[in-house]
Amino acid sequence: MSEHHPGTESAPTALAADDPYEIGGYRLHARLGSGGMGVVYLAYTPGGRPIALKAVRREFAADPEFRERFAQEVASARRIHGLFTAQVVDSGVDDRTPWLATAYVPGPSLHEVVRRHGPLPARTVLLLVAGIAEALQAIHGAGVVHRDLKPANVLVAGDGPRVIDFGIARAADAAALTGTGLRIGTAAFMAPEQALGLRVTPATDVFALGALAAYVAGGAPPFGNGPESGALYRVVHEHPDLTRVPPDLHDLISWCLAKRPGDRPATAELIASVHAHPEVGPRPEFTEGWLPGPVREEVGGPVDAGPSAPVHARATRAARVAGGLHVPTVAEAAAPAPAAFAQAAPAPAPLAGPAGPVAPARGSRSGRRTPGRGRRIPPTTAAAVAATLLACAGAVYYLDGPVGDETGTGGSSVTPSHPPTASGPASPSPSAAESASGYVPGYVRARLTAPDSGYEFDLKAGKVVAAETAAWYLARDGRAFLPSEDSDAFVTEAGDLTVAACVRGIETRPAAALPFDALGKERPFCVRSPDRGEIAIVRLVEAAADGSVTIVADQYRRS
Structure with missing residues (x-):
């Protein structure tokens, strides 16, 4: 070995x-x-x-x-x-x-x-x-x-x-x-x-x-x-x-x-x-x-987070039974996360716009934060969760440790598949319109598939990673996308979306929710990073019945 x-x-x-x-x-x-x-x-x-x-x-x-x-x-x-x-x-x-x-x-x-x-x-x-x-x-x-x-x-x-x-x-x-x-x-x-x-x-x-x-x-x-x-x-x-x-x-x-x-x-x-x-x-x-x-925050401890906690939070703070680690079932992994602590706060009414409900302007957001890294979900109550549950790093069993990108498949005991893939993104030259907006292309046409709710899209790197591991991410909350805390989002009514239109939309009509039912190839949306240095324009390709979600994303960064 x-x-x-x-x-x-x-x-x-x-x-x-x-x-x-x-x-x-x-x-x-x-x-x-x-x-x-x-x-x-x-x-x-x-x-x-x-x-x-x-x-x-x-x-x-x-x-x-x-x-x-x-x-x-x-x-x-x-x-x-x-x-x-x-x-x-x-x-x-x-x-x-x-x-x-x-x-x-x-x-x-x-x-x-x-x-x-x-x-x-x-x-x-x-x-x-x-x-x-x-x-x-x-x-x-x-x-x-x-x-x-x-x-x-x-x-x-x-x-x-x-x-x-x-x-x-x-x-x-x-x-x-x-x-x-x-x-x-x-x-x-x-x-x-x-x-x-x-x-x-x-x-x-x-x-x-x-x-x-x-x-x-x-x-x-x-x-x-x-x-x-x-x-x-x-x-x-x-x-x-x-x-x-x-x-x-x-x-x-x-x-x-x-x-x-x-x-x-x-x-x-x-x-x-x-x-x-x-x-x-x-x-x-x-x-x-x-x-x-710091290590305990990463690993978690023997604290029962409840049967409905998300897989990434429950796995690190799950109940230990007879000295063993409780590992969640598929049904548990799909369940919504409960608030760890709630602190009453007045919730400003959401604004209305052509694309549906929109969030208040930057600096006056409402909404509820879920355990994990304070991810936002659509505002449904006047509460803000005041504590977070830190996720595990997802280390796992290996035959002799991770090396390279070898495969060990072959033979009649395995069935070929067409599973989730991540296409290699390209980096084209910026157009005049993109340069004028202050952003230049990073990667383009990255096709990404998250197998289930235990994964998220790393918008900075243009790849699929384990939940709770990306700094700027697009996760999922049931049948909706969930951007990073302090990220801004915008959904267009048109069939195309430019960086300049994204910036204008975020400043005038930021989206409060990104439900799958309202999105599709004909209705792209964009997400701006918390530091405003990067923008991702995303199209939902498929939200499959097996729990996988496929998107196509283009990333732009400030020039």
Whole structure:
């Protein structure tokens, strides 16, 4: 399994034209990532629970020894039921394209958390070590060695870490030995015996946990970055660099990073050491305060947001049942979001215009703000929500971390599709009228499809992204579009819309609502960014019965 590229984004994206429509009877909704072993998709069970479905690459699927080991590892993984691990829910080991489905856990990986927020405090690191060690106990108890424990394979939820992709690396051993060039594991987190090609044991995962803890506590791998060959040499021959790690963590991490497997602690000893540490005490619990504030705002916590909260808010503040993360059903994901807190405020009456109700002029808007990032919906009450629910970053399960844009499809077990796509936008030269308006073209004729309400249109980049990830966005609220807070919108009566007409319309007749029923190819609308620096002219192409929405957008920016 090859090392993933650090910093690669892990946000879900719309299916590409060559992605399958379904695998193993599960309809695919989005691509979650790809790696050395295959592609991971977002799918749903018949009852509506989201799952991460991993389709194996063709070259692995063609290797009989890989298929045999893959079946063995999937059978072992089904026996793992730890509270800090992912649950395998289904598989197709005998299909022409083998696949594996696991529970979908919204939340960023430790790699993403450290990349965005920097090193984490000692208490957080210790609690992560205890939770991951408990996950390893469940994995090792099923006779499995993870082999590729690294920050990208640990997700952060409000109630603790989740270890993913346990044991699957072993299935690739045979194919790797036949000359494909894939290395099993990740060099910067690989134990010396693994780097030397010797037998791996549970102690191999303990070494990786020590390297992971050093990375999380110090912001850099203890054996450095750079070329894989250099990292492997340092893992085998040199002492770890713990200069960035808080001194009170040195002993515990150094214990894990012992060169000889027999000198490393067992997982039970690791948990006991965390209990005994003065930063934690005898009851390490993932309660309020275990994560630093900025990370907790991103991840959310064990707070019940109610059954009607949107998927992006509920996933991070959902009720935990029996120590697990509650994941919303399809019906829940489509439900409107309730207000978290309400504060009475007088609502000015909406103005009237040829295009229907319009909002008051900039600076005197009415309306209600939904949880999330304060998105506006049509004014129906005299209330303004005073608090927000922050969304999760949408990190998900990967076969070995997101790398590149590979596909792992093929064979009779997958059905070709014509799924949502995002056309590559072009950048033409500005016309005289556009230049006169003060705006020049950015991208044009970008055809974008959001598979469901868990996605939004990133108007700045001209692509589909996971909900709550774009700064200037066009989302949906039921059967209507929902622009960014403080964005302005205008709907034209004519069949065409220019930038100059958009600017005039926004200043004189800004739209209060963008319902699908009032829009279409013959009635474009425009949205201006909160900083007034960009404008998007949008046409609704289709709002399909399956929940997907397709638009065509042109973007312009101030010259």
